[in-house]
Amino acid sequence: MISNLRKAARLPQPRQGGVDLSHPARSPLGTAVVNCAVYVAGARQDGHQPAQEAIRQVRETGDGFVWIGLHEPSEVEFAGIVELFGLHPLAVEDAVHAHQRPKLEHYDDSLFTVFKTVRYVEHDQLTDTSEVVDTGEIMVFTGVDFVITVRHGGHGSLGPLREQLERAPEQLALGPSAVLHAIADLVVDDYLDVAAAVQDDIDDVESEVFSVRGSRGADRIYQLKRELLEFKRAVTPLDRPLQELATRSLQFIDPRIKTYFRDVADHLDQVRERITGFDELLNSILQAHLAQVANAQNDAMRRMSAWAAILAVPTMVTGVYGMNFEYMPEKSWTFGYPLVMVVMVVICGLMHRGFKRNGWL
Template sequence: MSMAGNLRKVTSLGRVGGLRKVARLGRRRARVDLSHPARSPLGSAVVNCVAYRDGVRIPGGRDLVDTVERIRKSDEGFVWLGLHEPTDQEFAGVADLFDLHPLAVEDAVEAHQRPKLERYDETLFAVFKTVCYVEHQELTATSEVVHTGEIMVFVGSDFVITVRHGRHGSLGPLREELEADPRQLAKGPAAVLHAIADHVVDDYVHVTDSVQEDIDAVEADVFAENGARADAGRIYQLKRELLELKRAVVPLARPVQELATRPIRVVDPEIQAYFRDVSDHLIRVTEQIAAFDELLNSILQAHLAQVSVAQNEDMRKITAWAAVIAVPTMVCGVYGMNFDNMPELRWRFGYPIVIGVIAVGCLVLYRGFRRNGWL
């Protein structure tokens, strides 16, 4: 049974003493699918738990506590523990073992946090909002375009703890990429933090590119021949989903900037150069989202103007036809009063002449309105 398999029992105890009794380590299990939609494929909140030295996996000791103590005594390597939506009880033992601050633990368990970066003594706590694009055949007024989740990261001198919330944003592929590059992973927990930040921001780039395709489709519909009949609800839905994306991306700018510029004990200066690259990509995404917002505002205003013009055209047509119909209505109304002494009332040619006058009057009005573009 692997360290991760034992740890799923450990997290339910809520204290270090229980950790020593049941966290028995043994042979490593085969790789599992880490993109499970709900809980961990290992059957608990634990996704994976691996110790590294010089960027390479090392076999575990008798239990998790012994492994951590051995790494701390040798002052080499670190432990990477991955969790998915742990409960208070599941996370209590981990918090005690790594001496995590209660406020950070509360944020990690409860989730629904803004992107931020906080320092608690020797531990760095970072919150990232993950996003994914929801595929759809056709955008409607109720389509979900962007789905968000969260990744909380605890970084110490000899450990990294990742807590993931949401049905996407698996870090399994990222772990494999890092393990394929031992030189980068050997730079310590800060290298893992950078890889997570870079992974999250890269997802932002992919999502914004996909959202741009939806915006282009809506723009084409609005400026088509029958653009006034386009569904305005699609534009509002895109604006709402773009706002969700903005809430995930924009607040992350300050934490990434701090990681790239401010001296932090657990972040090696060499890693800060990598964070500057992440910051550049994040700025690009932020500017792109701001441009999308302005573009959607312009599209919405153009659509409302088209609707207003179409309504004016309809009102002009209705008015023109009402004027044409007013001619026979007036004439027939006059001769329908049934007075005895009305002009030409008993004349033989009175009826055909009245009909002719009505027809000529309607034709003149029709041609006049048609010439002026009202009909």
């Protein structure tokens, strides 16, 4: 079931009225609240109601939870929800201003989790200025009867994920921690997809370096290393939060979900290993490229030195005979000039043959 959710979360959703409902920047009402729903026994309750009414309904009945999704809320837009759910000011500040590292923080009434989302940027050809990965953020407040997601960036929409979870009520019945797991699973699966795409770029660069045109690869290698570093900054810090979620007994996390978090942590380890391998491979490719450049330069210098040595012979002979002394051997002889020319050609030919045998020419 979980694997099906992963695949279905990436399916393109239809557009209605010119608005892409699967990736909304703002709700149709023009607010930061993209969605607000009540779930009881894993089933979404009918009707659209504001957050205040939704949480009141849940707490009066003592059953179910509220899932509120927001996109880049301002402090003013977020203030009402902060007061309603009693969110910690430090976590609220991080959620509003973003640019956080992946982390898991514990507060009295909630857990605050930060995920870095990563998207592969398609390009026809990798250049020294190509953007390879684009990052965003998803913050998740998890409480006893609520889960609040705050998304930053133009990608990583949770709309498709919400729809797929709603078709799996047995998973949603586990409460807010099931939503937290589904988000973690989606984010890490996206890491795997990005890693596979980056692998293709590295393969292209490697082929380029070891081709005849291998002299023009350093700029692309450095660009890939910069983008890989950004990818690494999104992935590596997430290891500790996932290990906590998978191994520790945490408030607001259903013990039955821990096994699923271990699976996500295993997938994250795969991504981290691939990134480490990518970095080492790029270092090797760069070293190979620099060695190729150095060899090409050495070869050019050998050729230039060989030709300079060959040309030094006629230069020396003509220099000697250009001194115009009165008494010089063969100067008044009829065959003097042809003899000197033949001697120069023979010596230059022998030198050229020697350099050719030694691989200098």
